[in-house]
Each structure stands twice: as C-alpha cells, then as structure tokens.
Amino acid sequence: LNWINQQHIKQKGHEELKDLMLPYLQQSHYSENVRQLDKTQLDLLVEVFRDRIVCLTDIDKELEEFFALPQYGNESLEVLQADGVRQV
Numbered sequence: 017l018n019w020i021n022q023q024h025i026k027q028k029g030h031e032e033l034k035d036l037m038l039p040y041l042q043q044s045h046y047s048e049n050v051r052q053l054d055k056t057q058l059d060l061l062v063e064v065f066r067d068r069i070v071c072l073t074d075i076d077k078e079l080e081e082f083f084a085l086p087q088y089g090n091e092s093l094e095v096l097q098a099d100g101v102r103q104v
Contacts, residue, residue: 018070018071021070021071022069022070022071025066025069025070025071025072026066026067028066030059030062030063033062033066034058034059034062036072037062037065037072037075040072040073040075040076041061041075041079044075044076044079045076045079045080046076046079046080046082046083046084049079049082049083050079061082065078
C-alpha cells in the first residue's frame, strides 16, 4: 500500500498536490516556518516532497530536515568554539 500511495502522490499535478499538502504543512510542528515561505519557496518545497514522502503524514518529519536547528554534542561545540575556527 505504501508504494501505491507514493505513486499516487508522484502522479498528482503540482497545484493539486500542493492543495493536498497544505493542511499537513499548516498543522505541522513547523507551521510558523511554512507561513513565512513565499510562493516560490512553497512550490519548491512541494516538489522536493513529491519524491520523498510515502504518505502525506510524512510531511512533518520531512520538514524537520529543513527547519529544525542542528543539535551539537559537547565535543563538537568545543571544536567549533576553539580559537582559529573561522566564523561564518
């Protein structure tokens, strides 16, 4: 069933898929981030998710990759805060 659902998502037209995704995007943990996207960014996000999700409920997990802040361990923080590390 997952494969069938994924194929169904892939075959949807862009606007239809966006309409299907919008409620899930708006109810996600990252809904505030999604609201700040312009039309072009939202359209790109829809196309990225087209090939990545199996079902629409996967959207929240996928959004994490785009909007969640990275978590660094103590060792990583020490390296990043060392003298001579270039600031970006």
